[in-house]
Amino acid sequence: MADKIPQKCPECGGSFTAKKLTTTCPHCGTKTELGIDGNARYAYVAPKPNQGKTFTATDLLNEFSAKHVSGPGMPDLMGVNKILKTVSINDVCPESGMTPLHWAIVNRNRAVFSLCLARGADASKRGTGEYEIAPIELAHREGLTDFVDRLVSHGASADDDMLRPIKEQRQVAAAATRERAAVVKETIARLTKEGKRAWYQEQVKHFEEILGIKSSVARGRGIRAFEKVPVKSLAEKNLGMEEWLIKLHDLAFEGGATLFCEKGLTVSSKIRLLLAPTKSVLDVVAVSNLLSPDEPGCERVDIGRQLEKLYVELPYRILECGRDGVLGDIRAMPDDLEGLAKRLLDICPHYGQTLQAGNGKPWEKVDDVTAVKNDLTESRGFFLTWD
DSSP: OOSOEEEEOTTTOOEEEEOSSEEEOTTTOOEEEOOTTSBOEEOOOOOOOSSSSSOOHHHHHHHHTOOOTTOTTOOOHHHHHHHHTTSOTTOOOTTTOOOHHHHHHHTTOHHHHHHHHHTTOOTTOOOSGGGOSOHHHHHHHTTOHHHHHHHHHTTOOOOHHHHHHHHHHHHHHHHHHHHHHHHHHHHHHHHHHHTTSHHHHHHHHHHHHHHTOOOEEETTTTEEEEEEEOHHHHSOTTSOHHHHHHHHHHHHHHTTOEEEESSOTTTOSSEEEEEESOOOHHHHHHHSSSSOTTOSSSOHHHHHHHHHHHHHHSOEEEEEEETTEEEEEESSOOSOHHHHHHHHHHHSTTHHHHHHHGGGOOOOOOOHHHHHHHHHHHHSEEEEOOO
């Protein structure tokens, strides 16, 4: 890389030029990686002991909040693993008095909390000073019922006051699961019945001719499937894969059905297409395999209801719906991109972080709304994931 490239620091906003992939901001000293758009990103920086030659619990807590390409709140496993070779996951930080579990609870960081439990953190280990309490007591004080529940499952002792909210939360969750399961069951039964009607059978035959593939029943879902569709060879020469699917989607939609890809539209040479005898977004999401009906917290029926409301306000095409997520192509972009970005973040709260830190893309220091707005401007659509 011979030429110096103008960059802007993600930390202080200062401008500088550099020709190395990884460099240091001359204004604030932040380690950065060059960005092709002129905005430098945070670079991965291997952790070093804060004092002396040996890592301590302080270094581990610092690593949890370090600004890496994985993004804020997402610990970099390379750095964590390096520190954990000499530091115990149960060590107490001498400065704060917290164990890693205490830190995760105080910062409400679910990623670090899960990492600590996965690495064998003692669910009853007390800290020092103001944190000379068990993690479960701290989580209860902070009102983090889901944290308390998981700590109990990892052997922490809990009194009735701690267990009562867990019991109530489980009862509410069980009732919601039953309701969602009923919606899925009713939707499948209705689509199975609708799929026997002449109009839908004609649609199936029409697409069998277009694709040159015989359809089969998508077991237990009330819709038809076209297996191993060679999307790259079928797509017209002047159309990309998404544009080709949009054309077929619109053709199906005009006839009262929805044609969509189950997964891998942009990365697979052969895909599975599904044809549903409905134009309802909720129906499509409900019979997809986006998430299981009993998935806690974030479930496909609830997601489908939110996406249905969005469709009423802003029509879009569902091009992909399955385990990888929901890909939507917006028919006409609204003037209020910020409002749309906020709506998408309501549906998928980590969407902004996924856009910035996902797929190996270095982290950009912008707020979530800006990240989603930028992606909407570039892609004229959205791809929401809940994995």
